[in-house]
Amino acid sequence: MGGVSFAVHRGSGKERALLSLDDFEDDEPWRETVPFLDDVAVDDAIDGVRLQRLRTYADHRGDLTVLLSDLRETIPLPPHVYLVSAAPGSVRAWVYHKRQSDRLAFTNGDVRVVLYDLRKESPTCGRLNVLDVGGANKVLVTIPPRVVHGVQNRGVDVATFVNMPTKAYDPGNPDKSRLRRDHPGIPYQFA
Numbered sequence: 001m002g003g004v005s006f007a008v009h010r011g012s013g014k015e016r017a018l019l020s021l022d023d024f025e026d027d028e029p030w031r032e033t034v035p036f037l038d039d040v041a042v043d044d045a046i047d048g049v050r051l052q053r054l055r056t057y058a059d060h061r062g063d064l065t066v067l068l069s070d071l072r073e074t075i076p077l078p079p080h081v082y083l084v085s086a087a088p089g090s091v092r093a094w095v096y097h098k099r100q101s102d103r104l105a106f107t108n109g110d111v112r113v114v115l116y117d118l119r120k121e122s123p124t125c126g127r128l129n130v131l132d133v134g135g136a137n138k139v140l141v142t143i144p145p146r147v148v149h150g151v152q153n154r155g156v157d158v159a160t161f162v163n164m165p166t167k168a169y170d171p172g173n174p175d176k177s178r179l180r181r182d183h184p185g186i187p188y189q190f191a
């Protein structure tokens with residue numbers, strides 16, 4: 001694999017004498033509450049599916065959006081995180097995972113997430129949820145194991161989303177079960 005060169009500045013004793021870590025100022029606490037990842041109520045949500053509001057902090061330099069945090073509650077920290085770029089109109093469906101929960105963070109684009117509960121033991125077996133998320137509705141969607149899901153980019157630009165599943169992807173034993181996207185057994189057809 002081709003080496004990647006980095007500019008390395010060796011520094012000198014004289015420079016270190018001019019500055020120390022103590023010269024930095026600590027940020028002051030700015031909020032008494034933790035204003036991110038508030039739960040969003042979803043009418044008739046499938047059992048175990050969770051939506052949390054993602055809060056974006058904007059300033060003249062751009063913005064920052066918190067995607068996941070255990071500051072407010074103990075959560076399974078993500079052993080694996082990846083970024084998906086969805087081409088305009090693209091559909092990723094239908095899938096479910098036997099062992100992991102997906103935690104999909106949507107912050108941009110016009111994306112539709114469709115969830116379908118085929119878990120025979122679930123109190124919401126047979127229920128469908130259709131969630132429109134992205135730039136206008138920045139949310140973290142937690143999808144428990146065995147909940148069928150599909151994601152469509154309904155916009156005209158590439159949409160990206162981050163997945164922070166509760167288990168690492170193992171190519172040797174991928175936790176991914178698929179069904180063709182137009183299967184008539186699911187009461188939703190992607191346009």
Ligand SMILES: Cc1cn([C@H]2C[C@H](O)[C@@H](COP(=O)(O)OP(=O)(O)O[C@H]3O[C@@H](C)C(=O)[C@@H](O)[C@H]3O)O2)c(=O)[nH]c1=O
Binds near residue numbers: 080092093095169176
């Ligand atoms: C999930 C994953 C895939 N891959 C590889 C496998 C494959 O060659 C390529 C694309 O993987 P997939 O086809 O599984 O990805 P995809 O079907 O696009 O699934 C994605 O869409 C949403 C709806 C989901 O539910 C997630 O599971 C997410 O993986 O990336 C990794 O290398 N690491 C990973 O962690």
